[in-house]
Amino acid sequence: MDEQQLIAGSLEGSREDFRMIVEKYSAPAMALAMNVLRNRDDAEDACQELFIQVYRNLQSYDPGRSFKNWVYTILYRRCLDHLKRRRRAADLVNRVGRETAPAIPSNPGCSESPRSLPSELLEKLKAKERTALCLWANEGYNSREISEVLRCSASTARVYLFQARKKIKKLLEQGHASLQNG
């Protein structure tokens, strides 16, 4: 069924049509969320919030624009909210940790699960850069399309993408050359 028909059906209250929209966009949305948030649980939460928000605000969607971009824009905002929440929680944990147990030596090897090299590399990028890189590499978006999702100018989107690609290249050359081979 055509996407616009699914949207029209959902607006009329068809749960089946909306379920098809969710199933169509869940995989790319999940991939984008996992790349931005780097955590599957958070990504699932963000995607669930995304589709609930899409359902509630479907009447405000402008059919003249890309539905996919509209969905990604909402998802990007949700991901930023998750990152903010995570940062606040980390600050709190750090503060509490410092005040209550300053003498206990930290042992990151035991407390944290080892991260994969791609995850480490992506952590060096800002959320906007990761989003721009993911849309460019996975979806084939250009600067103008990325700017629609990030809600910035095409020039700014171009800079985010450029910086992401430059950082990744530099890191790959510095010590992660093995990743290039697969």
Place this chain on the structure above:
Amino acid sequence: MPHCKTVEFLYAIVPLKLWRGFLIRRHIEKCPGCLASLASREEAGKLLVRGVDGVAVGRSLWAGVEAAIAEDPGREKSKAGILQRPPVRRWGWAVATAFLGVLLISFVFLKDFRPGRVSAEAVQARFELDSVRVGGQPANAVIYQPQGSDMIIIWAEKNL
């Protein structure tokens, strides 16, 4: 290439996104030397999550989404809001127009009103005279009050 070095230098010293975007568009995106210093789509793709099992993810997400939208009347509420909004707006305009009308009428009536001031018509009414006689003969009378004064002048003139 010396030109690429200049662009790199200009990029580094001016931290304005507009300027940097301009440099990227005008030079970096077209220069093979500069493009070689950036990760390609394939290189970036290897670092990114791509293959998510769409069917499984879709099903698990839908279960949560369906439960949330079934018990959440958010859209019905907003629909009702949209239906009710136009009459409210129309009444709002009517009330605002009526209020402005009342203000305008009040202004027209009150603009000449000052406490203690008596209008010429009121003075004439108060000093209404049936007849004025000068030297035993009927005469014309004019009642006059200067503006802003309590003084009243009655002018009588013989009929010639």
